[in-house]
Amino acid sequence: MIRELLHEVPFPVTAILVLAWLLLLWRFWMFTMKPLMRPSDPKELPYWIPYVGHTLAFFRASDKLLERGLNYMNRSHEIFAVRVLGKKIYIITEPADVTAAFRDSEGLSFDGLLGRLLRNFNVKPEAFERAWHKPQPGDWCYIPNNPLNPDQLDLIHFVEAVYKKQLLPGEHEEKLSQAFLSSASKSMQFGPDGLLDNCQMNEEIRRRLSLYSLCRLVIVDAVTRSFFGNHLHNIDPDIVEHMISFNRYAWMVVFGFGTGLFETPVAKPQKALMAALKGEEAWVLKQLLPVMDLVGIDVESRAAMLLMSYWAAISNEYNVTFWILAYLLYDESLFLAVKQETEAAWRQPPPSVASPSSGGEDQDEQLDVMYLSANSPRLEAIFNETLRLRNGAGAIREVTKTCVIGGKVFQAGNSLMIPFRQLHTNEKVWGPTVNNFDPSRFLDKKSLARHPSFRPFGGGATMCAGKTLAKEEVFGFIAILLRRFDVRLAAGAPLDETASRPSKDGSPNIGRIPPFPLMNDTVPSLGINGPIDGMDVIVDITTRCPKKG
Numbered sequence: 001m002i003r004e005l006l007h008e009v010p011f012p013v014t015a016i017l018v019l020a021w022l023l024l025l026w027r028f029w030m031f032t033m034k035p036l037m038r039p040s041d042p043k044e045l046p047y048w049i050p051y052v053g054h055t056l057a058f059f060r061a062s063d064k065l066l067e068r069g070l071n072y073m074n075r076s077h078e079i080f081a082v083r084v085l086g087k088k089i090y091i092i093t094e095p096a097d098v099t100a101a102f103r104d105s106e107g108l109s110f111d112g113l114l115g116r117l118l119r120n121f122n123v124k125p126e127a128f129e130r131a132w133h134k135p136q137p138g139d140w141c142y143i144p145n146n147p148l149n150p151d152q153l154d155l156i157h158f159v160e161a162v163y164k165k166q167l168l169p170g171e172h173e174e175k176l177s178q179a180f181l182s183s184a185s186k187s188m189q190f191g192p193d194g195l196l197d198n199c200q201m202n203e204e205i206r207r208r209l210s211l212y213s214l215c216r217l218v219i220v221d222a223v224t225r226s227f228f229g230n231h232l233h234n235i236d237p238d239i240v241e242h243m244i245s246f247n248r249y250a251w252m253v254v255f256g257f258g259t260g261l262f263e264t265p266v267a268k269p270q271k272a273l274m275a276a277l278k279g280e281e282a283w284v285l286k287q288l289l290p291v292m293d294l295v296g297i298d299v300e301s302r303a304a305m306l307l308m309s310y311w312a313a314i315s316n317e318y319n320v321t322f323w324i325l326a327y328l329l330y331d332e333s334l335f336l337a338v339k340q341e342t343e344a345a346w347r348q349p350p351p352s353v354a355s356p357s358s359g360g361e362d363q364d365e366q367l368d369v370m371y372l373s374a375n376s377p378r379l380e381a382i383f384n385e386t387l388r389l390r391n392g393a394g395a396i397r398e399v400t401k402t403c404v405i406g407g408k409v410f411q412a413g414n415s416l417m418i419p420f421r422q423l424h425t426n427e428k429v430w431g432p433t434v435n436n437f438d439p440s441r442f443l444d445k446k447s448l449a450r451h452p453s454f455r456p457f458g459g460g461a462t463m464c465a466g467k468t469l470a471k472e473e474v475f476g477f478i479a480i481l482l483r484r485f486d487v488r489l490a491a492g493a494p495l496d497e498t499a500s501r502p503s504k505d506g507s508p509n510i511g512r513i514p515p516f517p518l519m520n521d522t523v524p525s526l527g528i529n530g531p532i533d534g535m536d537v538i539v540d541i542t543t544r545c546p547k548k549g
């Protein structure tokens with residue numbers, strides 16, 4: 001009977017029916033039977049197309065995919081897995097599992113990912129081999145009792161160690177922080193010596209600025225000068241624009257879409273940055289060059305490595321600063337509290353030190369950024385709450401040895417991800433108001449800033465080396481801006497009657513204010529997300545200190 005029926009059905013239809021049947025069988029086996037037979041494997045979020053799995057959803061809206069995974073697990077925060085480009089990625093969101101994963105540097109490695117990043121940033125294959133080679137007696141790169149590299153580290157780990165030395169709190173980090181503040185202070189003015197004219201929104205209304213451009217331009221410029229002096233600007237005056245364009249599309253490089261047959265939007269700025277970074281003079285950390293010379297790294301690959309570090313230094317700060325200022329401008333009580341804290345960090349110079357030309361005006365005031373950073377509980381709570389809600393990235397590791405976390409077995413060859421947004425919105429930790437912007441949670445419960453479910457700077461061996469510097473730079477930028485200017489939401493900016501401000505208790509706070517910008521989560525996030533294109537905060541600013549601007 002079935003045979004007769006099949007004879008009557010055209011072949012393509014039969015083929016489709018057989019394939020659909022096989023697919024159903026496969027799906028039943030994969031997502032119903034297998035989990036029952038192997039309960040110690042993390043459950044996979046079901047999908048329909050083998051190999052492809054969740055690839056499209058991951059690149060298009062990873063946040064939504066991960067939320068779907070959490071719902072599939074009944075929001076128990078038990079480990080689950082998604083499949084991207086044929087590979088399984090374990091997703092960890094339970095605080096205890098996160099801590100265990102960051103601790104396990106043997107089974108879970110960052111090196112594989114770093115290797116892929118180096119390749120995608122254009123480090124050449126030979127340089128790549130050389131950079132991972134640990135000097136052995138008799139090698140071309142072995143110097144007995146090498147004073148520069150006494151632990152005989154391979155170049156990659158040597159660079160990492162130099163960065164840590166440079167960025168962790170101490171003399172070097174203070175110098176970088178001061179250099180940043182001095183540059184930001186110089187460029188935060190109107191006229192030919194400053195950068196603010198470039199942020200003008202309206203030719204007729206002078207001093208109506210895009211807050212996003214202001215944060216982005218001044219911060220990327222100041223970080224560039226603090227790391228490289230004026231060298232990069234001298235080589236290429238458009239260096240800051242190139243870096244901003246690069247950061248916008250950096251996800252393409254990170255995921256390996258940056259090179260190849262087609263000219264992607266990231267290719268042009270990347271080429272310009274590489275050209276500028278090839279100049280040897282550009283290197284601020286002079287310790288690195290001799291070791292790169294010794295190991296035999298070509299100029300192109302050297303520039304690629306420098307670009308990676310330069311990018312780490314600029315990629316997050318302007319977005320954090322933008323969101324903090326946006327929150328302040330939309331909430332007067334927060335604004336006033338922060339203003340009070342930043343004002344308290346300005347120091348008058350002793351009378352003998354005031355320069356005769358300035359007549360002791362506040363141009364000569366000094367910002368005590370260490371004091372600001374340690375004594376601004378409100379600003380700190382806003383900083384933390386912003387990092388909590390605006391960080392769409394995650395820590396990725398490769399499983400190099402089969403290991404067990406949270407009672408689940410991780411097979412070697414797969415990857416794992418600790419997604420910060422899902423950690424930062426775990427209802428079990430942050431309570432029912434998890435999606436509200438509420439800095440007071442960090443004031444009421446100070447331990448939250450150290451909670452394993454709060455990881456804006458990652459964790460374990462590769463925890464962000466620049467976190468102290470980042471905080472000082474963001475706080476310092478805000479202190480200079482508020483000291484020098486009166487900053488207000490632009491008068492007469494388009495109003496949104498239904499716009500709700502971020503409110504403390506989650507109740508809608510309807511008012512005649514410009515709409516609060518929405519966060520851009522349409523491309524894979526590598527850190528702090530910015531606003532959606534075209535959404536901004538437009539501000540009118542007037543100078544408080546007559547000498548500047």
Ligand code: HEM
Pocket residue numbers: 160163167312313314316317320394395396455456457458459461462463464465466467469470527528
């Ligand atoms: C708010 C600003 C910042 C955020 C949110 C941030 C976030 C992160 C995160 C999450 C990691 C860990 C990656 C992982 O383990 O998978 C990391 C690593 C790193 N960050 Fe940051 N970062 C910021 C600012 C900075 C700055 C200003 C610098 C340098 C000037 C910097 C330099 C680094 C370096 C060198 C590493 C790698 C550390 C290592 O491999 O040992 N970061 N950052």
